[in-house]
């Protein structure tokens with residue numbers, strides 16, 4: 001059963017439940033995405049690997065399920081895993097199997113026929129599992145192998161998330177053939193108090209170059225990103241640091257911003273993300289799972305649950321040198337239809353300005369904001385943080401846009417900045433926020449205020465890019481320094497009734513907003529036409 005909340009250009013299965021992205025790769029002209037999929041229901045369970053292919057990561061063709069639970073070593077679930085492309089063109093897929101006794105083990109699978117660009121058939125290695133929990137690691141704390149990378153000793157490395165007591169950690173294994181493994185004496189990294197690490201991701205970024213890097217690249221111009229999905233809080237945290245291949249350890253640049261206690265990949269609803277290196281366009285691409293925030297009953301009624309974010313390119317931020325930049329892959333631009341431009345629209349304190357663009361359910365919005373102090377007021381102080389939402393007022397915020405709003409403003413989702421202060425060199429750190437609290441009048445919907453901090457350098461304007469797709473809003477601040485994905489279920493602001501507004505709830509500043517807005521086409525996402 002479909003419903004109006006269904007998205008138009010985000011990837012989701014035709015029906016039923018999806019969670020983590022698995023084994024993304026580019027092979028023989030096709031992007032492949034696999035995903036944790038329950039073919040029987042719109043809630044988690046009976047987990048298989050769904051499979052789809054695309055030429056551009058926007059339009060998708062569903063393929064038959066790639067891996068199902070059918071042997072003792074994965075009978076309780078074919079759980080998350082990653083792909084590795086070997087230099088000889090072969091593909092290795094490592095995934096976690098939940099065994100008949102609910103022990104987490106690592107299994108090996110490979111394509112039955114490498115000359116099939118669709119990689120339709122998968123073979124499980126006959127002697128699976130290839131790894132079982134090592135001594136000292138709980139049977140339920142050993143999951144989600146990463147893409148492998150190769151060291152100068154010609155051995156591949158794979159890291160696997162775990163915990164010991166409350167310390168989250170990642171184990172490293174070395175292998176030559178993906179069948180026999182040796183466990184490293186050291187953890188790749190461990191952070192006390194962070195709990196179980198799921199879906200660890202580990203990848204290099206270029207500190208000066210323009211491109212993404214293959215997982216095996218290392219050297220003086222390279223830093224490494226370690227990401228863990230924290231089971232206790234369901235948040236994806238990352239940190240940037242240095243990888244030492246001699247003993248397979250990683251050290252964060254800033255111990256105060258270590259994995260799980262510092263930066264988040266996304267400050268909204270987002271989990272279990274995974275990157276891959278796209279050798280076709282020399283970029284690193286990030287996938288992430290966005291859960292529903294309505295009730296399970298509502299999900300069962302609508303017959304589906306969850307979607308994947310728009311794939312994002314990931315780069316090191318060469319200006320701040322402290323964070324990543326995430327940006328929707330350039331292929332999204334191919335969905336752009338009519339274009340609207342607004343120059344220096346003045347939004348006075350306490351006012352709302354409609355933007356006349358027609359229906360506002362499928363949009364790509366790029367907005368820049370300039371601040372004008374009111375002569376009568378001087379430079380006041382703002383709030384620190386996003387507070388209880390966009391209704392909070394201070395001298396310097398909030399201001400931004402109201403997305404998926406109806407004409408009466410009975411439903412709306414503010415995406416906004418709230419400055420705390422302005423310094424003499426004009427650089428600042430601002431809060432970037434999304435407020436779901438008035439997004440829906442439907443019952444049983446969880447509605448939160450999402451908060452992040454984002455650096456704004458002295459030569460930069462405040463800017464945001466926002467992708468709107470019926471029931472999801474993905475918001476990128478300052479070129480992707482911080483990202484917030486939110487889920488909304490409007491009942492009034494749907495289809496032709498959805499509108500877009502500017503707002504300014506600050507008391508002491510005028511806002512001058514300049515925007516470029518595109519209506520976006522729907523993507524073609526449908527079964528592969530085998531006949």
Ligand code: DQQ
Pocket residue numbers: 019020036047079080096143144198199271272
């Ligand atoms: N989802 C999978 C696990 C993983 C978790 C099971 C994260 O492999 O740890 O569906 O969402």
